[in-house]
Amino acid sequence: MKTNIKKSLKFIALLVTSLLIASASATYYYSLNISGTLTTFAAVIFSPGSDWPSGSTMGAGNTSVSLALKAYPNTTLTYTQALKVKNMGSKAAQIRLRNVNIENGTSDVGNFTFLKILLIDSSSVMKGYLNYTVSQNNFLLSSSTDYVSISASDTWSIRIETAAKANAGTDISVSLQVALDVQAES
Amino acid sequence: MRFINLREIRKIVCLASTLFILFTTPRIVSGSLFFCLTSNMSTTVSSPPVILQNITNSFIYANYTSARVIVPNGTNNSDVLQILNQTNDPWELQLIKYSDSNVSRLTNCTIWFHNGDASIQIKVVNGLYSQTSGDFYNFPTNMYGYITITSSTNSSGTSYIYTYLKILKPNTSTYFLYTITFEIT
Numbered sequence: 001m002k003t004n005i006k007k008s009l010k011f012i013a014l015l016v017t018s019l020l021i022a023s024a025s026a027t028y029y030y031s032l033n034i035s036g037t038l039t040t041f042a043a044v045i046f047s048p049g050s051d052w053p054s055g056s057t058m059g060a061g062n063t064s065v066s067l068a069l070k071a072y073p074n075t076t077l078t079y080t081q082a083l084k085v086k087n088m089g090s091k092a093a094q095i096r097l098r099n100v101n102i103e104n105g106t107s108d109v110g111n112f113t114f115l116k117i118l119l120i121d122s123s124s125v126m127k128g129y130l131n132y133t134v135s136q137n138n139f140l141l142s143s144s145t146d147y148v149s150i151s152a153s154d155t156w157s158i159r160i161e162t163a164a165k166a167n168a169g170t171d172i173s174v175s176l177q178v179a180l181d182v183q184a185e186s
Numbered sequence: 187m188r189f190i191n192l193r194e195i196r197k198i199v200c201l202a203s204t205l206f207i208l209f210t211t212p213r214i215v216s217g218s219l220f221f222c223l224t225s226n227m228s229t230t231v232s233s234p235p236v237i238l239q240n241i242t243n244s245f246i247y248a249n250y251t252s253a254r255v256i257v258p259n260g261t262n263n264s265d266v267l268q269i270l271n272q273t274n275d276p277w278e279l280q281l282i283k284y285s286d287s288n289v290s291r292l293t294n295c296t297i298w299f300h301n302g303d304a305s306i307q308i309k310v311v312n313g314l315y316s317q318t319s320g321d322f323y324n325f326p327t328n329m330y331g332y333i334t335i336t337s338s339t340n341s342s343g344t345s346y347i348y349t350y351l352k353i354l355k356p357n358t359s360t361y362f363l364y365t366i367t368f369e370i371t
Contacts, residue, residue, distance in 0.1 A: 069229040069230070073248065080359035085223075
């Protein structure tokens, strides 16, 4: 019997290719599974800063926080390090501040001058901010919310500044919700 | 013996390239985690823990958190403002010059805190600053202190020294600023 070398080679190539495709697909989905399971561990977390406001609470796993801030009339109150942002991972992560929600349109809002939330790196350089100024009874947002890279094991801080109008009433509150978005490589 | 011709070499190279890509492609696939940390903030307007009160020649503005002090030439050791701590928290005080005008006519202008101990915060001698801020001054709970000024000039006119009264929570970096303007005629 005469062996056709050309056909044999083609057959072997096809066989090897199909095997590789099968194993490559398996590896691909395996990688996706890994990133899925990693969601139980937050690479970037909050921790209380040296200016942690009294009455504030840290959520489970240090992934959420509830801050009780004050504002005084006709003056700027600065919490230089209200919160720390720690990258616990072994790789750099991309983070950014993002406005989620702020109370608006009520007469209470008109008692404030501004609320400012700043992301400060370990060299005291500002890396992003959310600045809520007040026009009548509405907060107007200006912001810098591009993703920035925080190195592995690095600790940054969140600085908060508040100010109320000179004739502001007391015991008036507004609520806002801010997110710190994280993109972490698995 | 059969020699491999050029066409077959080309096929082998193509096959090898295909195998290389297939081997390496799965390894460059990587995943990223996307999540967000949430921060709920409630901000409440509160009564100022420290307030300013007039002693001599001072105007106090709304909510007692800013003031304008007018003193004439020849003022000597005059208590112009009282600072009152209304809380059970201790604070630390510091006066910081942030702007001025026409200070060259001041032969001497010294501004300090006192309540027992004195702490010089701002000093101008012959039109030049020898001090634009001072050491932090301890301000115990439910206490008061004074801002005192001595000033003399060598000509007519009005000089302004614009300052912040920095009120710092001890052992933290939490602080707030009151604006105090000194007007020396």
